Amino acid sequence: MKASITLRVDGEQRSLRIDTRTTLLDALREHLGITSAKKGCDHGQCGACTVLLDGRRVTTCLSLAVACDGATVTTAQGLARGDELHPIQQAFLDHDALQCGYCTPGQICSAVGMLEEVKAGHPSFVTEGLTAPDELSDEEIRERMSGNLCRCGAYVNIVAAIREAIGKGATP
Ligand code: FES
Numbered sequence: 001m002k003a004s005i006t007l008r009v010d011g012e013q014r015s016l017r018i019d020t021r022t023t024l025l026d027a028l029r030e031h032l033g034i035t036s037a038k039k040g041c042d043h044g045q046c047g048a049c050t051v052l053l054d055g056r057r058v059t060t061c062l063s064l065a066v067a068c069d070g071a072t073v074t075t076a077q078g079l080a081r082g083d084e085l086h087p088i089q090q091a092f093l094d095h096d097a098l099q100c101g102y103c104t105p106g107q108i109c110s111a112v113g114m115l116e117e118v119k120a121g122h123p124s125f126v127t128e129g130l131t132a133p134d135e136l137s138d139e140e141i142r143e144r145m146s147g148n149l150c151r152c153g154a155y156v157n158i159v160a161a162i163r164e165a166i167g168k169g170a171t172p
């Protein structure tokens, strides 16, 4: 069965007709040619396919595109404003927070979504009490980013990049 849907992807309105079983990841990559979100496991286990869907981070390999009809999708490549990188993107560059780069678009979208969750007061598994702390410890950052795996093991620099971006005014 096929369905017609529209998505606003990285600021552009896109229409597509797809099989209703198509994941959002395949809709982006195979139908729209937007390859920023990566297919790592295709099973919701690695986070490489993470984008912001109406501002919230989601794994697109577990999302059906047809259920996202009308939504706003922001991939890592849509985070920059012209030539100006998003603070998280810049911090990843400055801290060399990548090696092969395959996990990086997902890490960056996840970090942006994570900081919004903190701003909204969401606790993590390691948070004491029921609201997010004002300042994120490295343990909090690691826990909140634990859905995004990096086979190159760039974790130390990823945490450092996120910490610096927060220090430079990225939320929270
Ligand atoms: S490709 Fe979606 S979580 Fe791994």
Ligand code: FES
Pocket (backbone or CB within 6 Å): 097, 098, 099, 100, 101, 102, 103, 104, 149, 150, 151, 152, 153, 154
């Ligand atoms: S930089 Fe290679 S998987 Fe993360």
